[in-house]
Amino acid sequence: MAKGISERTPQIIAAEINSIKDQTGRMLLYSSVEIGRRLTEAKSMVNHGEWGKWLESSVSYSQSTANKLMRLFEEYGAKLTTGQDSSNSESIPNLSYTQAIILLGIPEEERESFVAEHDAANMSTRELKQAVQERDQAVNEKAELQNALTANQGTVTEIASERDELRKQASGFQAAIHTKELTIKTLQGKLDLARQSEASVEKIAVLEKDIKVARIKLSANKVSFLYNNIAKEFEDLLSELTKLAPADPEAHEKYKSEVSGLIGKIAERL
Template sequence: MTDTVTDVISGRTTQVIAAEINLIKYQVERIYLAAAVEIGRRLTEAKALLKYGEWGKWLEESVDFSQSRANKLMRIFKEYGAEQLTSSNSDPDPNLNYSQAVLLLGIPKEERAQFIIDMDIEGMTKQELRQAVNERTQTLHEKDRVLQEKDQALQENADLQKTVEDQSGIITELTTELANLKVQLENVKTSKAELDKTARQLKDSLESLQQSSSAKGYERMKTNFINTALKVRANHIAFLCENLDKTIKDVKQELLKIAPNDKETYITYKNKVYDLLNVWLKDETWSGQARPGGDAQ
């Protein structure tokens, strides 16, 4: 009998041998995962005891680990064994081996258990699991991207809304200012109309005076002329005083507006107003005129 026939009779086939090898590999990786968790546990403990700057040197001299390898082992402990600190002999997950555990690090911890159930990873090859993890990772990244774009759109919309509100406030303010200017313009027009009316009355009086031939009529018309002329001047002075008062109030109001933010300009033009008033009050041609009820000085 040949060796092949003997193997068949004894039940030892290549398929059986491959299954045994794969089982041993799986068990080894299970043991390796448990060992990795315990190594990661002790690395985490050691790092907490070392001073700043001593970690890399300690890894190289004491355990011959690179920092990247140590970080990977500590992460495996954190992800699969951190909840088992009171039991160093506990199996981190009876359904996972080391290769599966490493690949599953690509899945967020809070979603990992459901992913394992949904994908039934025990029946998947390493390549199939890697592809499934990559696809889920891409899906998560796409979801994050969509959420970020949504947040950005909401922020841009909020910024646009604020800009619209700010512009609306400016438009309202300008509209109010325009309305005030229109009122001022109407006041000027009204004052001018009154002056024009008085001027026409004066012209009529002059024409009547010229046409009058009697001394009595002449004196009457002369008196009317003088009274009308005085009225014109009085109205004009009233108009000027009204505008002077309004101008001073406007200057004061504008100065008070800029005072908090531009104190230098506020002080400069406030002093200019004081100086103008002092010059006006001290003007000899003004102070030397006749006072009401008295004689000229």
């Protein structure tokens, strides 16, 4: 063998084949974009309703094929120069036709950075598909997380609203109780004064009756306040138990049993 001529090996031949494949893919992308450019131009000229017929009779394309080619032009046409060497593309360098098709799944505003970040031009079809899938999965997970945060924010807002309403109700009950206590205190003062001034038996009896009625109303208000609190808390407890059941059946049964026991004890003491 003559000096200076390297011995050919399967590895060298494979490298040459892959190089030709890459060049063919880039040429195919450029050609597809240029066809898409002309299809877009033609579509603007063909009469409405005759596009499919024109495609079939003039260039033997289906509408789906034409749409794909026009999409390639729309997405990549501005990135490629008018020369036939697609390696001169501005920001999507050295992509093959197959890579360009896969990358249509990436929004245009993200595509250029995605290509640069992943060195997409040097990825195999399988690797590029995997990278796009991982990107889509990350986007979906982010969206789900955002939705969960939004939903939780709604729950937090609802809970805060309920809390404020309960505070408002509690404030109203406490004000009513305070008013009744002041009434009793005032009546008690009048009763003490009446006794000291030797008021009539009838007047003292009236004051004593008023104090008794005021104390009954005070007790009723306190019972109402406590009952409403217990009823609200019990409803919340049942709601949380229902939510807990599918998430942690064992804990649900445990607390359900404890709640039932507590209710039984309360019933016994009534």
